[in-house]
Amino acid sequence: xxxxxxxxxxxxxxxxxxxxxxxxxxxxxxxxxxxxxxxxxxxxxxxxxxxxxxxxxxxxxxxxxxxxxxxxxxxxxxxxxxxxxxxxxxxxxxxxxxxxxxxxxxxxxxxxxxxxxxxxxxxxxxxxxxxxxxxxxxxxxxxxxxxxxxxxxxxxxxxxxxxxxxxxxxxxxxxxxxxxxxxxxxxxxxxxxxxxxxxxxxxxxxxxxxxxxxxxxxxxxxxxxxxxxxxxxxxxxxxxxxxxxxxxxxxxxxxxxxxxxxxxxxxxxxxxxxxxxxxxxxxxxxxxxxxxxxxxxxxxxxxxxxxxxxxxxxxxxxxxxxxxxxxxxxxxxxxxxxxxxxxxxxxxxxxxxxxxxxxxxxxxxxxxxxxxxxxxxxxxxxxxxxxxxxxxxxxxxxxxxxxxxxxxxxxxxxx
Amino acid sequence: xxxxxxxxxxxxxxxxxxxxxxxxxxxxxxxxxxxxxxxxxxxxxxxxxxxxxxxxxxxxxxxxxxxxxxxxxxxxxxxxxxxxxxxxxxxxxxxxxxxxxxxxxxxxxxxxxxxxxxxxxxxxxxxxxxxxxxxxxxxxxxxxxxxxxxxxxxxxxxxxxxxxxxxxxxxxxxxxxxxxxxxxxxxxxxxxxxxxxxxxxxxxxxxxxxxxxxxxxxxxxxxxxxxxxxxxxxxxxxxx
Numbered sequence: 001x002x003x004x005x006x007x008x009x010x011x012x013x014x015x016x017x018x019x020x021x022x023x024x025x026x027x028x029x030x031x032x033x034x035x036x037x038x039x040x041x042x043x044x045x046x047x048x049x050x051x052x053x054x055x056x057x058x059x060x061x062x063x064x065x066x067x068x069x070x071x072x073x074x075x076x077x078x079x080x081x082x083x084x085x086x087x088x089x090x091x092x093x094x095x096x097x098x099x100x101x102x103x104x105x106x107x108x109x110x111x112x113x114x115x116x117x118x119x120x121x122x123x124x125x126x127x128x129x130x131x132x133x134x135x136x137x138x139x140x141x142x143x144x145x146x147x148x149x150x151x152x153x154x155x156x157x158x159x160x161x162x163x164x165x166x167x168x169x170x171x172x173x174x175x176x177x178x179x180x181x182x183x184x185x186x187x188x189x190x191x192x193x194x195x196x197x198x199x200x201x202x203x204x205x206x207x208x209x210x211x212x213x214x215x216x217x218x219x220x221x222x223x224x225x226x227x228x229x230x231x232x233x234x235x236x237x238x239x240x241x242x243x244x245x246x247x248x249x250x251x252x253x254x255x256x257x258x259x260x261x262x263x264x265x266x267x268x269x270x271x272x273x274x275x276x277x278x279x280x281x282x283x284x285x286x287x288x289x290x291x292x293x294x295x296x297x298x299x300x301x302x303x304x305x306x307x308x309x310x311x312x313x314x315x316x317x318x319x320x321x322x323x324x325x326x327x328x329x330x331x332x333x334x335x336x337x338x339x340x341x342x343x344x345x346x347x348x349x350x351x352x353x354x355x356x357x358x359x360x361x362x363x364x365x366x367x368x369x370x371x372x373x374x375x376x377x378x379x380x381x382x383x384x385x386x387x388x389x390x391x392x393x394x395x396x397x398x399x400x401x402x403x404x405x406x407x408x409x410x411x412x413x414x415x
Numbered sequence: 416x417x418x419x420x421x422x423x424x425x426x427x428x429x430x431x432x433x434x435x436x437x438x439x440x441x442x443x444x445x446x447x448x449x450x451x452x453x454x455x456x457x458x459x460x461x462x463x464x465x466x467x468x469x470x471x472x473x474x475x476x477x478x479x480x481x482x483x484x485x486x487x488x489x490x491x492x493x494x495x496x497x498x499x500x501x502x503x504x505x506x507x508x509x510x511x512x513x514x515x516x517x518x519x520x521x522x523x524x525x526x527x528x529x530x531x532x533x534x535x536x537x538x539x540x541x542x543x544x545x546x547x548x549x550x551x552x553x554x555x556x557x558x559x560x561x562x563x564x565x566x567x568x569x570x571x572x573x574x575x576x577x578x579x580x581x582x583x584x585x586x587x588x589x590x591x592x593x594x595x596x597x598x599x600x601x602x603x604x605x606x607x608x609x610x611x612x613x614x615x616x617x618x619x620x621x622x623x624x625x626x627x628x629x630x631x632x633x634x635x636x637x638x639x640x641x642x643x644x645x646x647x648x649x650x651x652x653x654x655x
Contacts, residue, residue, distance in 0.1 A: 004530050017512060318508045321469060322569065323497020323525040325490045408469045408496075 010332070011339050014308070025304045026344030028297030029391075033348035033384055034355075036290025037376050041356040043286050045363065045374030047279050052195070052372065061134055061268045062238045063200060064228040064245070069255045069262040082253045082262070083224035092230065095248050098241055100233045101133040104225035106215050107201030108182075113163055113208055115179040120166040123202025124181055126215025134229040135194070135204065140164075142175040142190030149189075149211045157186040160205040164191045181208050184218060200227060238269045298341065298391045305337050305399035313406055321408040330400045337396030338389055345388035349381050416478075417576060417609055418443040418466065423475035425461055435461045436472070437632040443611065445576075448603040450612040450620040453629040460581065462629065463613045467500050467579045468492050480576060497525055501570030501578045505585035507562040509554040509569075516541060516550040519568045526573065540568040544598070560591035567598065571608070578602070580612040584619055596622040 015022045069080045084104070092102045104127075111124040129147045137144050137158065149156050157179070159167070168174045174188045186208070194204050201207070215221075230245070232238050242265055243257075250257040309316070316329055353376065360374040418441070425436040435458045443449055453459040464470035465477065468484055477484045479499055487495065502508075509518045516537045523533035541547050544564045554562055563583060570578055580599065584592035600622055602608045612623055620626045626638040 006524060006530060013512060314508070315510050318510060319521070319525075320493065321467070321496060321502050321508075322522045323493050323573070325493040325525070327490070328493075328525060409464050 007332075007335065011336050014336055015340055015343075018308075021304060022340060025297075025300050026340055026347075028300040029294065029341050029344040029388070030297070030348040030351070032290065032294030032297040033345045033388065034352045035293050036286070037349060037352035037380070037384060038355060039286040039290055040283075040380065041352065041374045041376040042359065043279070043282055044376075045356075045360065045372045046282075047275075048372035049363070050275060059268055059272055060232045060234075060236070060238055062230050062232075062242070062245070063266045063268075064230070064249070065226070065264045065266075066253075067261055067264050069259055071256040071259045071262075073256040073259070074254055076254060080255070082255065084226075084228050084249070085223045086225060087223070088228060088249060088252065089225075091248060091252060092228070092245065096241065096244060098232055098236045099230045101130050101229070101231045103128050103130050103134060103229050104212065105131065105201055105227040105229060106212065106219060106221055106225050107207075107227075108219055109202060111182050111208070113159075113167065113179060113181050115167040115177070118167045118169065120163050120206075122160065122163050122206040122208060124215065124219075125201050125207050125209045126212040126219075127209055128212050131209075131229070133231055135200065137190070137192040137204075138194040140191045140193040141173045142188070144190055144192070145209060145211050150213060153213045153217070154211060155184060155186045155214055156189045156210065157181065158190040158192050158209045159188055160203070160207050160209075161191070161193045161195065162203075162205045163208060179208075181210075182218065186210060200229065238267050242267065294387075294391065297344075298395045301337060301340055301392070302395040302398055305333065305340075305396060306402065308336075309333065309399045309403045309406075312403075313410070316403055316406045317408045317410065320406065326404040329403050329406075333400035333403050334393055334396035337399070338392030341388050341392035341395060342385070346385065349384055352376070353381070416442045417445040417447075417480055418611075419476075419478040420466075421476040421478075423465065423472045423477060425458075425465065425470075425472045435632050436465070438475070439629075439632075439634055441627065441634060443609065445609055446603070446607045448600060448610045448612075448624045449627060450614055450623040450625070451627045451629055452614060452617070452620045454615060457629050458632040459613050459615075459629050463579060463581055463611075466577070466611065467502060468496050493525075497522055498573055499576050501573065501575040503563070503566050503570050503578065503580040503583045505582035507554070507559075507566045507586070509562055509565055511554050514551050514553055515546060515557070515565045518554070518565055519572055522569060522573045536572060537568070540572050541565070544568050558591070559587045560594055563587065563591075563595050564598065567595075567602075571602070576609060578608050578610045580610065582614055582616075583612060584614070584616065592619070 064084065066082055066084045069076070069078050069082070072078050086104065089102050089104055092099060105125060107123055107125040109123050110121055113120045113122055127145060128150055129145055132144055139158075140161075142158070144158055145156070148154070159174070159179070164174060167179060174191060177188050178185045179188060180186075192204055192209070232241060245265065246260075246263055247257045249263055250259070255262045319329065320326075356374045356376065360372070363374065364371055420439050420441040423436055423439040424434070427433040427435060439462060451459050451462060461470065465472050468487070479495070484495065496502075509515075510521070513521070516534065519537035519540055520533045523536060528536075538547065538550060541550050544567060546561060546564055546568070549557060549561060549565075554565070557565070578599075583599070584595055587595060596619060599610055599612070603610050610623075612619060614620055621640065621643055624639075624641050626640050628635040628638065
């Protein structure tokens with residue numbers, strides 16, 4: 001094929017000759033690729049922002065809460081109150097080897113936390129040392145509650161990020177200092193900076209966590225617990241374990257195992273699946289709308305190329321008369337179409353990248369942001385460029401075949 | 416013989432079949448300067464299109480330099496047009512958004528000649544036709560005569576065996592017409608280019624050495640016009 005610098009100059013000339021037409025046609029493609037990339041980047045960023053709410057949370061976790069029964073069972077009427085107890089912990093551990101961790105939580109809300117003249121109202125949680133399996137702490141200072149703390153019922157606590165910021169406005173390592181929570185003083189042993197928005201009895205950032213036996217005594221709770229958190233061993237799906245958990249608990253507490261409201265189980269696996277499905281749907285829509293818009297733009301290109309070919313019938317005829325093969329004409333039209341699509345599309349890619357960068361800066365400058373990445377990947381951009389080239393070819397096909405059908409004689413006659 | 420037509424027939428089938436060429440037999444030798452004359456509708460344009468491989472014929476045989484021109488693929492036809500034939504049209508048919516030199520270069524572009532080489536050749540040809548100063552101008556900045564000379568340069572640049580001119584003076588005034596015809600006869604005399612001119616102007620035909628009269632799709636008289644006195648009113652000048 002004959003191809004050199006002049007081929008490019010010719011294409012550039014052809015596009016520049018009808019400036020406003022090329023501009024308007026190119027805009028369709030520009031907007032299409034911009035929309036697609038911007039939405040892809042934005043969608044991925046949004047997913048990360050939402051995903052950061054689950055930060056530090058085991059994905060294979062279930063949380064159980066006792067509630068009023070809604071079905072009569074074994075002589076009991078419905079509407080009976082019951083509570084989870086410490087024995088349920090041992091029972092689940094014994095009877096369900098599939099579970100890796102079973103750990104109870106007791107808590108109270110709206111407790112005032114005081115240090116000197118600074119105070120904060122947060123939640124107060126009692127946990128065992130193995131609670132870290134449920135919610136991974138991100139310790140900025142010190143350590144988490146350990147077995148010894150629990151065994152010796154030490155009055156120690158781990159404080160959340162917000163509690164720390166409010167009680168220790170001067171910053172620095174607070175470990176060793178004492179704070180008052182409710183009626184008692186506790187020694188701070190750690191600061192947990194994890195920032196997830198899932199709250200089991202209050203957000204981690206707003207709570208004070210103490211060894212469970214201490215909380216039990218302070219809150220006068222006897223044998224009952226508020227929550228049971230369990231995680232499955234790897235490879236175990238919590239959804240599959242749910243019925244068996246219900247049976248084990250229901251037998252002990254004498255309620256109908258099919259009474260789903262008596263034992264309320266939040267399964268994070270389901271939650272994650274839900275969000276995944278949601279974003280699959282969102283992604284589908286993004287691609288549908290984005291590709292649709294690009295396609296509309298490309299059809300515009302094809303249309304305008306048709307007009308161009310019609311206008312240039314004589315010129316094409318002259319070229320044919322002086323020795324251009326149909327293939328020369330074909331490649332000329334296709335290359336024009338590719339150029340128009342690719343140039344317009346490249347602007348779209350650049351614009352999308354710049355706008356995503358701006359969006360990223362804005363979102364990440366907001367407080368509480370976990371640093372989501374909105375930018376599209378390099379290879380996504382390359383793929384987009386390739387897609388544009390392919391679409392350019394497609395757009396050029398119909399006009400090119402029309403151009404190829406032009407006979408030199410017809411063109412002369414057109415004059 | 417450079418060109419040989421044997422019993423060439425052509426029928427157009429647009430609705431009603433129209434038998435345009437009814438058995439054309441024609442031989443043209445190398446270096447001849449021939450005009451084909453006829454009224455409109457006589458089939459002279461069709462004959463020119465067939466001679467220029469722009470159109471097919473139905474039956475018969477057409478040889479250029481011993482090569483049978485029949486049943487060619489589009490690619491072959493394009494290649495023959497490019498290498499064997501140079502076209503000059505009534506309406507010049509220059510590409511309006513290309514400068515004179517770019518227009519002249521175009522046939523070489525389709526031959527795949529390198530950029531520098533074809534530019535140099537195009538400049539040479541423009542120079543020969545006295546248009547070197549106009550190389551960078553666009554067709555709409557030139558007079559009719561200049562445009563036709565650019566077109567002639569474009570036709571000559573591939574070194575074709577035949578120069579086909581379709582009413583080359585049709586869009587020109589009488590003075591320019593005469594200049595163009597003189598240029599063509601000079602090319603014929605000095606460079607030995609075989610030239611076939613299709614025209615309905617007797618004055619134009621009178622400039623050529625041989626006049627082929629075509630009427631109703633049949634070759635009528637072939638007039639030897641080496642004395643250039645064929646036309647009663649075209650002896651001195653080209654009549655309009």
